[in-house]
Structure formats: C-alpha cells, structure tokens
Amino acid sequence: MDMSKYKEMFISEAKEHLQSISRLIVSLEKDPNNEEDIQALFRSAHSVKGMAASMGYSDVADLSHKMEDMMDLYRKGEKVFSAEAADLILEGLDALELMIKGIDEDKPSGVDVSAITAKVATIKDLGATATEEAPKAIEEAAPKSPVVEAGPPAVAEAENRLLITVEVAGSAQLPGMRGFLVYKRLGEAGQVTSSEPELELIKKGEFKKPLVFRLHTGSDIDSIKKLLSTIPELRSIDIKAETAPQANAAEGTKPAMAAKIVSAKTVRVSTDLLDKLINIVGEMVTSRSSLMELGKEIDSPALKKGHLVMGSLISKLHNQVLSVRMTPVDSLMDRLPRVVRDIARKSGKKVELRVEGKDIELDRVIIEEMADPLVHIIRNCVDHGIELPKDRSSAGKPEKGLVTIRAMRERDQVILNINDDGRGINAEKIRTKAIEKGILTQEKAAGLDDRDIYILVCHPGLSTAEKVTDVSGRGVGMDAVKNSVDSMGGSLDIDSAPGKGTGITIKLPLSVAIIQVLLVKVGSYTSAIPINKVIQTLEVEKSALKRSQRKLAVMLEEELVPLFSMREVLGAEKADDSNRLISIVITEMKNKKVGLVVDGLVGQQEAFIKPLDPPLMWTKGLSGATILGNGSVIFVLDIPNLL
The missing domain is CATH 2.40.50.180 (CheA-289, Domain 4)
Incomplete structure (x- = not known):
C-alpha cells in the first residue's frame, strides 16, 4: 500500500495532537490530578503512535510509544505528575515536532531518537510514587479509557463479540486511510475476525458501501465507540453485540441494543484549495468592477439588473469562502502557555498568562503569519518585562507577574491587546541608544514624546537589554514583528508606564485578500x-x-x-x-x-x-x-x- 498520499493528512493531524499535548502538560502542572486532562493526554500520544506506525514512520512511533507508556503511569495513578516530568515530556514533544517537520520537508530531523527515548523513559524514576490506595481510588473514580493497549487478546479470553458498521463520509479526501485507521484501532482493542470488504480493498479506498467488521474483544461497546469516534470523517458508527451461536441456541438471548453515533458533518479541506478559491473569487470581484464600467457606457436596464444580481451573488460567495478560511484565534494562542511556562521556569520567574476572546475569528493566512510574531512579543513580556519575584515584592507587587492577551472585534478588524504588569520601558534609555546608533539626532529625540520613543524598539538593531540571552536582547525580532503586521495591512502601537508595565496593541484586518x-x-x-x-x-x-x-x-x-x-x-x-x-x-x-x-x-x-x-x-x-x-x-x- 502506497502511504505517501496520506502524508499531508498525517502531518496535519499529528501537529494537532502535539499541540494538544503541549497545552495539556501546562494545564496539568497547575492541576496534576485532573483526570480528564490525563486521559486526553494519553489518547493524543496513543493517536500519534498509531498514525505513525500505520505510515511506517518507526522513529516517531517508537518515541510516541515511550511517551505513551510514561503517561500511562499517571493515567493508572502510579505516579504523581511533577514539573520535572513535564520538562521531560515537553523535551520529547519538541523532538517529535522536529521529526514531523523533517517528514514534511523530506529532510533528516537531526534528532537522536534513542537518546531522547531513553531520557523520556527516566520519567518512571521521577516524582512521588502514589500510595497503594491511591491507584485504586483513582482507577475507581476515573472514567474508563477508550484506548486499549495494543495487541489482540486471545479469542478465548474475549468477553464480547461485536458487529461494527462504519460509514466513511463521502466527502472524505482519503477514504482508504480512514477505513484503514478503523481497522488498526479495532485491532488494538481485540481481534478482527472478518472485514467487508477485505483489507486490501479498504486500503485502496475501493468501497462504496459501509465497512463491516467483526471483533472479539474484552472491551465494552462504549469503549470501542469512543475509540473510533476520534477518527475524523466518519459519517456514522454502528456497534451491535453478537451472541455466540451456542449461547443463542441454549438461552435464546437477544442481541444487545446497538450503540450508534453520527459524527458532525465536517470535512478537512486543503488550504491550497481554499487559497485558489479565494483567488478565483478575487478575479470575479475585478470582473464585476469591469462590468460596472461597461454599464456606464451602455444604457441598458437589463445589463444593470444583471450586474446587480451578479454583484450580490459574488458578495455572498466571497463571504462564504472567507468564512471557511476564518479560524478562531484560539489556534494562535494555544502555543503561548508553553512559551510562558518555559521562559518563566528557566529564568526563575512566576508568571500567569490570561487569554480572552479566543473565539474571535481571523483569516487563516493572518493566523499563520502572526504565529511567530506573537510568540516573540510574549517572550519579550516574560524575559524583559516581568521582574524576578524578589524584585516584584520589593516594588510592592505580587510575586507572580501577569501577562494578558485580549482579542476583540471592532468593525472589520481584529484588535489584539498584549499587556504585562512588569517594569515597563525606559524611554530615556531608548532615546540614548537611538542617538548613539545615529537613528535620531539629539534635537529630534528631544522633540519626541515617550509614545513616539517606545515604537523605536521596532527599529532594526535597537535593543536596550543589559545582556544578550538565548531568549532576547540581540536587537532583532520586534522589527520583524512590525514588518509582519505592516505586510498584512495592520498597525502596531506601544505604550508603557515605568514600574507598571507595557501594552502592545495590534490591529489586523479580518482578511488580506x-x-x-x-x-x-x-x-x-x-x-x-x-x-x-x-x-x-x-x-x-x-x-x-x-x-x-x-x-x-x-x-x-x-x-x-x-x-x-x-x-x-x-x-x-x-x-x-x-x-x-x-x-x-x-x-x-x-x-x-x-x-x-x-x-x-x-x-x-x-x-x-x-x-x-x-x-x-x-x-x-x-x-x-x-x-x-x-x-x-x-x-x-x-x-x-x-x-
């Protein structure tokens, strides 16, 4: 089976799972006993392992399998989650991201898989071991995981014989991949005794009717249902318990009620396809303008009416296509808790990140373009802005600093406000640096108010950091941030108050096309x-x-x-x-x-x-x-x- 055509789908879904793991790890540091997060963490690692194994990416599968094993210690209550464990899991996560990037670019990732796998394995030696009673209490209180360890149980040990009917959505881009994933997931939960059609036809996507599987498993219907429901683009899943023939004859029992779920009517669409579609709509907008010019030269009521109708349809089409490209800024914010956590931990600072307005939507192109600039701003807030706990206490502030990101919609633009309650920007220091570097003359610098001075931190090569770190201070970054914002037709403004903090306001158009x-x-x-x-x-x-x-x-x-x-x-x-x-x-x-x-x-x-x-x-x-x-x-x- 040629798996290369499934590569794009694998990369997309793997990135989503890795982002989810990153978010869950940061969340678990704050609430180590959150059973829902622990279960979700385990499922995401399991999904990456399964997809990588199916695609033949053995290094990714091996590392994610080891991470899954370590996460299982917390799922079973055998270990208490700790910051040290989070460090190791996140290090493994970074390695996985590099490996996925290497697959995407068809380049070696440079990751020493055996070394990082061995390092992740040391998690079992970290942190407190739960008491004998704790695992039992946790297992009794926690919902049963829908994921079952790989390796089919013996048929004789299986308690349930299930008839599973799965319909792949007709709009699925790669139905064969979806069908094959169903087969793989079922194989992890037990023994697949038959499939209709046969596996080779499923792999090739050569099927029109729903897929039918017979499974012998020790798991119950709900667990299997949850296991399959994580696979995208399945229109429906129907599960019935089959009674063994002998038992039917002797006891006359009826099959159990079917468990049926219907997935949401969604489909993954190639971003390239959306870009082409928006370009076509753009050309139609230009053609509409040309037709309007023609209408000025020809006095024809029919032509004017046709232009009005076409204009209305093009506007509706544009709005619909744009709505498909719109993405919640949540996807832009998801990586930031990890950024704050890592820098704060490395610098010995205490920092809380608050995010508001996650449901506000922006064009996907703008979301992608703003990802790195926003990370840089947040790194600056934590590294430059927020003080050490002892310094904050001396200044009469809480030991824990606060960074806030707020997204809001105003007319046809989105405003991002990024604020910290740190030390603020020293305007006089910027004035001095700008004069030293020849950016401003003394006369011009004296005539600028502080707000005009603050924006100079976006000038190439201008940095007021007292020392260069691997986080910031080299005089690069904020100029790139401003260039990115400018290139999208947006604007960036900076305000600050010494001793109280800094605020950055970014205004972005809803769409750039x-x-x-x-x-x-x-x-x-x-x-x-x-x-x-x-x-x-x-x-x-x-x-x-x-x-x-x-x-x-x-x-x-x-x-x-x-x-x-x-x-x-x-x-x-x-x-x-x-x-x-x-x-x-x-x-x-x-x-x-x-x-x-x-x-x-x-x-x-x-x-x-x-x-x-x-x-x-x-x-x-x-x-x-x-x-x-x-x-x-x-x-x-x-x-x-x-x-």
Missing part, C-alpha cells in the same frame, strides 16, 4: 486606502482650516486634527490653490486622529488585493495593488508607514 477600500484622487493618480483605516471623510472650506504647531489642522468635534497633504507625502505636483473646498480623510496614527488632504473622494468599492513584487514590495507606504474596472492598476496605501 479581498477588502473594502476608499478610492481617492491625488494629483493625476488614483490610490486606495483600506476602509478599516478610515474613520470618516469630509469636505471643508479652506477658510475653516487652523494652524497648530506650524501645521494646518481642522477642528473636528472640539479636537484639533493635524493635516497631511497627500500630494507632498506622495511627491506629486503641487495642488491648484484656487479650489475653495478641501477633501479630507480622517484616519488614526499612534492612537491620534490625523487628516489626509486629497484632491477628491472617488468612492468605496470591494478590491482584490495582490501582493507587490520586488522592488515595489520594499517601497515604504505601499501594501499591495488592485485593478479597477477600467483596467488601470492602482496602489493600496499603507497609511501608518507612509506618514
């Missing part, structure tokens, strides 16, 4: 501004403008808003001073309102944003390009980096 934009005229050019950057637009009499700190400004709701001429910013020819009215786009920069003076407001439309190629991709203030209905190509402006 198709967005609403405001078209504006600047000189002879048309440009696009993402609508999520626009607070409002207005036209004012030139005579109504004010002057503030040698800059033109406009009074807006009793607030003096400074103005920037987009002609000057973009280097266009000077404007004609004869115009009486001035068009202004109000946006935000560093949490302050600013006004962009443009020559005209063209209108709002949906735009398919295409990335820029070199050298334009390195041009400051441009985030992409889009095609108008008349075929002209215009730039999408990155306002925060343009001003």
